[in-house]
Amino acid sequence: EVQLLESGGGLVQPGESLRLSCAASGFTFRSSAMGWVRQAPGEGLEWISSISVGGDGTYYADSVKGRFTISRDNSKNILYLQMNSLRAEDTAAYYCAKQVRGWQFDYWGQGTLVTVSS
Amino acid sequence: QSALTQPRSVSGSPGQSVTISCTGTSSDVGTYNYVSWYQQYPGKAPKLMIYDVSKRPSGVPDRFSGSKSDNTASLTISGLQAEDEADYYCCSYAGSSVVFGGGTKLTVL
Numbered sequence: 001e002v003q004l005l006e007s008g009g010g011l012v013q014p015g016e017s018l019r020l021s022c023a024a025s026g027f028t029f030r031s032s033a034m035g036w037v038r039q040a041p042g043e044g045l046e047w048i049s050s051i052s053v054g055g056d057g058t059y060y061a062d063s064v065k066g067r068f069t070i071s072r073d074n075s076k077n078i079l080y081l082q083m084n085s086l087r088a089e090d091t092a093a094y095y096c097a098k099q100v101r102g103w104q105f106d107y108w109g110q111g112t113l114v115t116v117s118s
Numbered sequence: 119q120s121a122l123t124q125p126r127s128v129s130g131s132p133g134q135s136v137t138i139s140c141t142g143t144s145s146d147v148g149t150y151n152y153v154s155w156y157q158q159y160p161g162k163a164p165k166l167m168i169y170d171v172s173k174r175p176s177g178v179p180d181r182f183s184g185s186k187s188d189n190t191a192s193l194t195i196s197g198l199q200a201e202d203e204a205d206y207y208c209c210s211y212a213g214s215s216v217v218f219g220g221g222t223k224l225t226v227l
Contacts, residue, residue: 037164044121044218044219045207045221046218047209047216047217047218095164100169102150102151102170102211103152103215103216104154104166104169104170104209104211105154105156105164105166105209106166106169106175107166108163108164110163111163
């Protein structure tokens with residue numbers, strides 16, 4: 001059974017940093033591209049980042065480019081999202097998701113909530 | 119990247135069919151056959167319902183179907199059931215990025 005378990009969310013002040021983790025199991029993590037999608041309270045889904053199987057290809061939405069960094073540890077089956085210079089508009093539930101061809105997401109984690117507020 | 123355009127809400131009675139449209143551009147929906155649809159219940163993670171425009175993952179009822187014409191994709195749910203009441207999001211590959219629709223709330227009357 002595919003499982004994706006996010007952690008690391010919480011309450012931070014504007015300008016601070018946070019690192020999210022996503023522990024993967026039930027599939028061959030090192031062979032799967034992965035992504036992060038967020039959802040602000042009461043809003044829709046927003047893709048923010050994806051990473052290739054080996055980690056050498058990283059991609060970002062304009063809204064987070066230069067502030068967020070996606071990475072992965074294929075030896076530990078963990079996906080990361082380093083979030084710097086956080087803003088109030090980054091407040092959202094953050095989901096990690098397993099990608100299949102065409103950057104479609106076949107499995108999702110339960111999400112971790114990030115709140116940016118002073 | 120601009121979000122794909124979906125109706126904010128649709129509704130139908132049990133047993134009826136509803137179609138949710140998803141309009142993009144020639145940079146996303148119109149060019150790539152990587153359109154997917156996700157179902158989301160309140161407080162829950164999204165679930166893949168359709169991928170590659172019209173394919174269903176194992177376990178998704180065949181009441182759910184997808185199609186595409188030019189820059190517009192569609193999700194049709196036939197034989198509506200109460201459990202289909204949820205939010206639905208379309209999604210398209212857009213060349214080294216992904217764009218989602220704004221979401222459609224389906225109400226089963």
